[in-house]
Amino acid sequence: MLHFLPAALRGLLGASLLALNTLFWCWPLFFLALLKLLLPIPTLQRWLRDLMHAIAEAWISFNKFWMDLLSQTRWHIEGIESFDKRHSYLVTSNHQSWVDILVLQYQLNRRMPLLKFFLKQELIWVPVIGLCWWALEFPFMKRFSKEYLARHPEKRGEDLATTRKACERYKSNPVAVFNFLEGTRFTPAKHAAQNSPLRHLLKPKAGGIAFVLDAMGEQLHSLVNVTIHYPQGNPGFWQLLSGEIGEVVVSFNELPIPPQFIGRNYDQDEAYRLSFQQWVNQLWQDKDAELERLHRQFAGRR
Numbered sequence: 001m002l003h004f005l006p007a008a009l010r011g012l013l014g015a016s017l018l019a020l021n022t023l024f025w026c027w028p029l030f031f032l033a034l035l036k037l038l039l040p041i042p043t044l045q046r047w048l049r050d051l052m053h054a055i056a057e058a059w060i061s062f063n064k065f066w067m068d069l070l071s072q073t074r075w076h077i078e079g080i081e082s083f084d085k086r087h088s089y090l091v092t093s094n095h096q097s098w099v100d101i102l103v104l105q106y107q108l109n110r111r112m113p114l115l116k117f118f119l120k121q122e123l124i125w126v127p128v129i130g131l132c133w134w135a136l137e138f139p140f141m142k143r144f145s146k147e148y149l150a151r152h153p154e155k156r157g158e159d160l161a162t163t164r165k166a167c168e169r170y171k172s173n174p175v176a177v178f179n180f181l182e183g184t185r186f187t188p189a190k191h192a193a194q195n196s197p198l199r200h201l202l203k204p205k206a207g208g209i210a211f212v213l214d215a216m217g218e219q220l221h222s223l224v225n226v227t228i229h230y231p232q233g234n235p236g237f238w239q240l241l242s243g244e245i246g247e248v249v250v251s252f253n254e255l256p257i258p259p260q261f262i263g264r265n266y267d268q269d270e271a272y273r274l275s276f277q278q279w280v281n282q283l284w285q286d287k288d289a290e291l292e293r294l295h296r297q298f299a300g301r302r
Helices: 007-038 042-070 099-108 121-125 129-135 146-151 158-170 188-194 207-219 237-241 270-297
Strands: 074-078 088-093 115-117 176-180 220-229 247-255
Touching (some): 007 129, 088 207, 099 115, 099 176, 099 247, 121 129, 158 207, 176 207, 207 220, 207 270, 220 270, 247 270
Parallel strands (some): 088 220
Antiparallel strands (some): 220 247
16 A cells, blocks of 8 residues: 555654554563463463463554555465464474564464464564563574584483473463474575585474474374465565565465374484484475475566
């Protein structure tokens, strides 16, 4: 509706609406989070969680409003019809841009339970929004290099402990646990450094979702494997704010979770670890083939 405005003005308006939306909803969210801390009654905490999730969904809904107001994005969506807010899901996607998160929220808001992302521990210090993620019980992961773990072997397994602790909290309410399997955003430099055998993806890291299946596999209804493609190239966050994203392709593929992968110990069971990695690698090979198809289908849209 406001796409006739100059891009710079749209960007400032988008940034302002995002900031105001966040500041408006953060205060009731923080109040409910404080109540949840002070009143450790399971039934009450489940009710408070539902209220906090409703606040997060209202925040996302207003973000959808200003995104539609400022842009003329054409969406190409497949496979989104079958989700249910009464079920819990494990969700994963390829990762190309910070825009991916808002794309997923835009499409999945109120279609499935609130997405709970695995986040780097440093992101808790992002002003306001870091505290919102903490209040909503997003799992914060501390990543250690191989060199650090060699010097401090006692730190091994901390990610698993964090995942299990987060998943324990999720058992009282339906949830969509989200993990970017690549662990970081795709760039040509990272792709070359990894010597990835895949054309459009980095190598997948199976450990994160294996830990989720270990902690709460029987609670999960299915795996939702999402493929995101930007025909005009991977956008930056400013392009989102200024409504400069022309097309977005999103494909949702709901898959059953193989029962042999539920409740197994990824760290200690080598046979299971190898089998699980093979399954994840096949998912990523299929995704790479789908991305190749989408690149050809939407070629020339830049």
